[in-house]
Amino acid sequence: MKKIIFYILGLIPLVTTAQDQLKGVVYELTEAKTKQPLPGANVYWLNTTVGAMTDIDGEFSIPYETAYNKLIISYVGFKTDTLNITSNDYIEHVLSPTSELDEITVTSRKQATSRSYLKSTNTILVSSDELLKAACCNLSESFETNPSIDVNFADAVSGTRQIKMLGLNSPYILITTENIPAIRGASQAYGLSFIPGTWVESIQITKGAGSVVNGFESISGQINAEMVKPTTDDKLFVNAYAGVNGRLELNTHLNQKVSDKWSTGLYLHGNLRNQKFDRNNDTFLDVPLKEQINVMNRWQYTNGEKGIVSFINLRYLTDNTQAGQINFNPNTDQGTTNSWGSEIDTERFEVTTKLGYVNPEVPYQSLGFQTAFSRHLQDSYFGLNDYDITHNSFYSNLVYNSIISDSRHKIKTGVNFTYDSYTEDVNTDSYERIENSVGGFFEYSYDDLEKLT
Structure with a gap:
């Protein structure tokens, strides 16, 4: 129990x-x-x-x-x-499963004009948003909405524009397109109007001391215009403009992907101003008469696996400008004292190539090679004086980028070559000259964001 x-x-x-x-x-x-x-x-x-x-x-x-x-x-x-x-x-x-997380919206606003505080150079970036502030423009007019560059008329009669940086005029500023010297020599006076605004993707403005990579002609600074790319530009872009001052413009972009690695773009620009204005009654045209046809064909090759990017650009320009008194008729008054007038006829052909290689295994090592050839023909007269110029130019540049020890110590080195041939006719006198320059460069920069740059 x-x-x-x-x-x-x-x-x-x-x-x-x-x-x-x-x-x-x-x-x-x-x-x-x-x-x-x-x-x-x-x-x-x-x-x-x-x-x-x-x-x-x-x-x-x-x-x-x-x-x-x-x-x-x-x-x-x-x-x-x-x-x-x-x-x-x-x-x-x-x-019960939940397939959705709480939504978070992050909104950012990038300024149309920005300054880099991470570079050792005083560089200002002008994006395409800033360029859109102007209804129509070429490169010289792109700076009218930007206070960092002064744009003035060097000659009120011919409408020639020049820009100033740190108090110095255009000849002391290195102006490049995609880091290739573009507006120099015979195109120095009128070349700013030879680059349509719709072709420009962004502009980098460096004031004061800059890089030696792109040449020695920069004294007061450098302006680099980055052009639109066939791979990133719209497949079809059409832009038309008409102004009360008689200016008509038409821009057309056609971009096509040819293969996995090749893309091409055709860029057309037409500019016409054929109406005469004299609102201040000084008997001179307020703005010159102008006709311009500008054509560029770009080819882009991209091979990400091998780290190769290449560009080939073909460009042709014809530009006719008439200035002077409103009653001036080129057919009857040229070479006479009936009325003062001027005509500037320009024909220009360019071929530029760029080849870049980035080591896929060592990304901080890169090699770039640039070449550019241009032929500039200008037939002009100013009143009773004739001035013609032919300028043939060749430029090449080889650049190597790497680091020393770590990414804070960066180096750039390379060689460049420039050839310029000028033939100038002033009335009955003729002048010829050839300018050559061969140089090597080395640039070292120390970049430590926590301490100094």
Whole structure:
């Protein structure tokens, strides 16, 4: 009899322990809307450290007390549920998946003109947004909305524009297109109007001391115009402009991807001003008459696997400008004193190539090679004086970039060559000259953002 009593007393704690465990199973819904056990779900009592995790069959067992009344069930990727528990009954619960996170919208605004504080040079970037502020423009007119560059009329009669930087005129400023010297020599006076604004992607303005990589002609600074690319420009772009001053412009871009690595773009620009205005009644044209046709064909080769990018540009320009008194007729008054007048007829042909290589295994090592050839023909007269010039120019540049020790120590080195041949006819006198320059350069820069640049 005593053995039976001890046996019953020994079973009482086991029964109590079994009754103090809350059991259940957690499911998830499949795509077929059927329940499937969810292993690894967290099950715990609210505001306690008492918890458990579902097993491979989705089942759990957690200690239970009458003071516990809120059961939390959670799993990554599913909505967390809170169950009200009033008795120790078996639980079956299905977690609902959540496929959407709370949406976060990040809005940024980039200024049309910005200055880099991370470079050792004083560089200002003018983006395409800034260029759009002008209804129509060429490169010289692109700076009219930018206070960093002064644009003035060097000659009110011919409408020649010049820019100033740090108090010095255009001849002391290195003006490049994609880091190739472009407006120099015979094109120095009128070359700013030879680059349509729609062709320009961005402009980098460096005031004062700049890089020696692109030549030695920069004294007061450098202006670099980055042109639009066939791979990033619109497939078809058409822009037309008409102004009350009689100016008409038409710009058309056609871009086509030829293959996986080759893309090409055809860029057309037409400019016409054939109406005469003399609003101040000084008998001279307020703005010169002008006709310009500008055509450029670009080819771009990109091979990301081998780290090669190349550009080939072909360009042709014809520009005719008439200035002087409003009654001047070139057909009857040229070479006479009936009325003062001037005509400038320009024909220009350019070929430029760029080849860049970045070592895929060592990205900080790169090699670039640039070449450019141009032929500039100008036939002009100013009143009774004739002036004609022929300028043939060749430019080449080889640049190597790397680092020393780490990315804080950067080096650029290379060689460049420039050839210029001039033939100038002033009335009955003729002048010829050839200018050659060969040079090597080395540039070191220390860049430590935490200390100095």
